Amino acid sequence: MSIIFLILPITLLLSLGAVAAFAWATRSGQFDDLETPAVRLLHDEHARPPVDPAQAPNEDSRPL
Amino acid sequence: MSAALDIGTPAAARVPPQPEPQCAHCALPVPAARFEPRSEQQFCCDGCRSVFAILHEAGLDEYYARRDATPSRAGARQQSPRKFEELDEPAFRNDYCQAGAGGVLCSEFFVEGVHCSACVWLLERLPRVTPAVLEARYDLTRSVLRIAWDPSAAPLSEVARALDSLGYTPHPTHKASLAVEQRKGDRALLLRLGIAGAAAGNVMLMALALYSGKYAGMGEEYAALFRFGSLLIATPAVFWAGNVFFRGGLAALRTRTPHMDLPVSLGLLAGYLGSAVNTVRGQGEVYFDSLCTLTFLLLVGRYLQRTHQRRSAKASDLLNALAPTTACLVEGEALREVSANALAKGSIVEIRVGERIAVDGVISEGSSALDTSLLTGESFPEAVTVGDRVYAGTTNLSASLRARVESVGAETRLGRLMHSVEATQRERAPIVRLADRVAGYFVLVIVAIAVLTLLVWSMLDPSHALDHTVALLVVTCPCALGMATPLAVSAALRAAAKSGILFKAGEFVEELARPGIIVFDKTGTLSEGRLELVSWRGDEAIKSLVRAAEGTSGHPIARAFQRSIGENGSSCEERREYPRGVRARVDDRDVLVGSQAFVRAALGSLPIWAVTQAQAHAAAGRTPVLVAVDGEVCAMAAFADTIRADAAASLTKLAALGFQFEVLSGDDQRVVDSIVRELGVPVLNATGGASPEAKLAAITRLRAEGQRVFMVGDGVNDAAAMAAANVGIAVHGGAEACLSAADVFTTRPGLDTVALAAIGSRRTMRVIRIGIGVSLAYNLLGVALAVSGRLDPLWAAVLMPISSISVVTAALRARTFSGGAKP
DSSP states (O other), X not given: OTTHHHHHHHHHHHHHHHHHHHHHHHHTTTTSOSSHHHHHTTXXXXXXXXXXXXXXXXXXXXXX | OHHHHGGGOOOTXXXXXXXXXXXXXXXXXXXXXXXOTTOSSOOSSHHHHHHHHHHHHTTOTHHHHHXXXXXXXXXXXXXXXXXXXXXXXXXXXXXXXXXXXXXOEEEEEEEOOOOSHHHHHHHHTHHHHOTTEEEEEEETTTTEEEEEEOTTTSOHHHHHHHHXXXXXXXXXXXXXXXXXXXXXXXXXXXXXXXXXXXXXXXXXXXXXXXXXXXXXXXXXXXXXXXXXXXXXXXXXXXXXXXXXXXXXXXXXXXXXXXXXXXXXXXXXXXXXXXXXXXXXXXOSOOOHHHHHHHHXXXXXXXXXXXXXXXXXXXXXXXXXXXXXXXXXEEETTEEEEEEGGGOOTTOEEXXXXXXXXXXXXXXXXXXXXXXXXXXXXXXXXXXXXXXXXXXXXXXXXXXXXXXXXXXXXXXXXHHHHHHHHXXXXXXXXXXXXXXXXXXXXXXXXXXXXXXXHHHHHXXXXXXXXXXXXXXXXXXXXXXXXXXXXXXXXXXXXXXXXXXXXXXXXXXXXXXXXXOOEEEEXXXXXXXXXEEEEEEEEEOHHHHHHHHHHHTTOOSHHHHHHHHHSOOOSOOEEEEEEETTEEEEEETTEEEEEEOHHHHHHHHSOOOHHHXXXXXXXXXXXXXXXEEEETTEEEEEEEEEEEEOTTHHHHHHHHHHXXXXXXXXXXXXXXXXXXXXXXXXXXOSEEEOSOOHHHHHHHHHHHHHTTOOEEEEEOSHHHHHHHHHSSEEEEOTTOOHHHHHHOSEEESSSSSHHHHHHHHHHHHHHHHHHHHHHHXXXXXXXXXXXXXXXXXXXHHHHHHHHHHHHHHHHHHHHOOSSTXXXXX
């Protein structure tokens, strides 16, 4: 049973990792908008008409 | 201002033809007059036709396949006639645009009227409509469209017009960096929430081991390990994540206002100290699991509450949007465009026709008609001449003017008005929520019971007195009480937004739930806000002459003629506009259209019938207009601002809820009286001719009398009064300043939404009260257990989540704003 003295700190370190991951995700703005991505998911682009080549790079290089 | 906003309103009220064709854009029935048998698509109005054409040209027809075409939802597209020129000012660019990489600028617009996936799809394809836009991203949570655009390709006003032409009226949101501040706060709170959650989960695991160990037996060293482990995790959760409650509690103590944070801090602090001492002592109870869960759940409530707060605007921002920032300075013979704020007192500026005036001054040359509706709410233009005062924010309608500058910028009447909006908003006492009021008594009762417990147990069993007191403070920590309001309000606000009502903060739901006096503005609120031809006496053939004479003038009367009489063959050779009328040669005939005074001055005399009829119209609150052809008065038209179709029904609903009404309008007293008569609802007081300052004074007086006052309006002239009222409500189509001053605004036309707002608020309050009642009942049980010394940490750990779950279920299942507008 004394293994618990080793397991407990390891568990806590693992949770600390999860908390750090959450902190990173929050700070990088992943939880800022929780509604629109759900809607945007349905916007597939297959029906897109030929786009002016001058414009195309802008549409594809959008961040996030 | 709402006059032209309504251009797109479909004539759905007219009888539709059989079989009923649908508008290709908005799916509303197409009026018979607009039906085109040979065309593939039918449109209910020009607005819809032009949007359809824009989408088709940009290859965005897919929009129609994406949206669910229910008429109530898609709605006819409304376009505003705004040119958005103020967006191109350098000052604006400084305040509203953020520079990105490669000369790209980023701006944010608050966009109304987005309800579905198809709207988001369409908005994000803005680059195909306006190539200057490189990227558009819509945020449904905040209703904000963020665009990146190339300032060298097109000015921002063009982008705004493109959005407007699609039917989504854009409202620039001030300074993206402030939004960033707000977002930082949101993220920080979310992080606290996450840490409290993680701590709660881990401590609970260890608590489980401790509880089972307590009943099944556990080695002393393991128990100590779990206790110290819990202490280690709970410390950051309580003191870092829960810091917000301690700070709130301290502030509440300092300002002596009741607040939920006070009992929360007390419980957390007592529980933590007691448990920490017991951990070190190695005996007695620990409550770390309850404390972490408590912090986590309370932070959930706090987070929900925060996401619904909207910032109010600054006076300087409003001023920029309302008055132009440049003026045309007269220097000898030359004219020069200069920044309005740089104008010296006494210099002369030229004000061209159709221009909005940038300064306050006195007319030195010329005479014209001014549209002062922005400032005063008066729907009819005011005739001005040399020596009269002009104010910033009003529009010159008929002839060029020169004026001597008296004040500029913040010193103008408009500037002072906007300043008073800001000041009143700042000074307004915060609303004390019901839950906080309850918490105020609650904390006193709990402290009293705690002291009593300590005293009684000190006499009965001194070794357990402190333990029982700590147990009491932990179990009564008002978790469910703290969650009841944010949850109910959050669910309600979501439903309200779906029904077209936006609350700036949850407090206003509580304010609106109790009856009081609702003060209505008239123009644009009770009425449609534009003049309509309501009576015509004379030959129908004359109409075509009048229509030609009115041409494309922007005068409200001319606009009403343009709307009610279609374009026709008559051509106008020569026309001249005067402050009170127009004279034109149409089809070789001399046509005079104008007020009684104007036609009398031109002809020398008027026939008796014309004079008596004009008097009758004026007495009934209508505006008479005389038409003379070749020197002979031959027709009389009368115009009135028609009442909104749903006004009477909505007021009746509100009256049933116990609200009383007043009307406070900048318009003529006779017009106000006739509207009130038409409403058929008892009104305490109907005042016409009220200036914005008078409106503010009236609201302040009512509040000083101890009344609860709600101001419903749509204009800049209502803004200060709205800010001073308990709740200011801006109706759909309202001006920018008015939206900023309002606490609640509606995104659907009509007054039905106001009734729904009151009804929904009342339903929400019922849910909140139930939540508070339930949580108090659980607390009573906890108190009974703790005082009798039977409460152990397991009981506390079970009681708290159960009470919270009951409150959450009650809040989420309730129908508040979605249940229709039946009281």
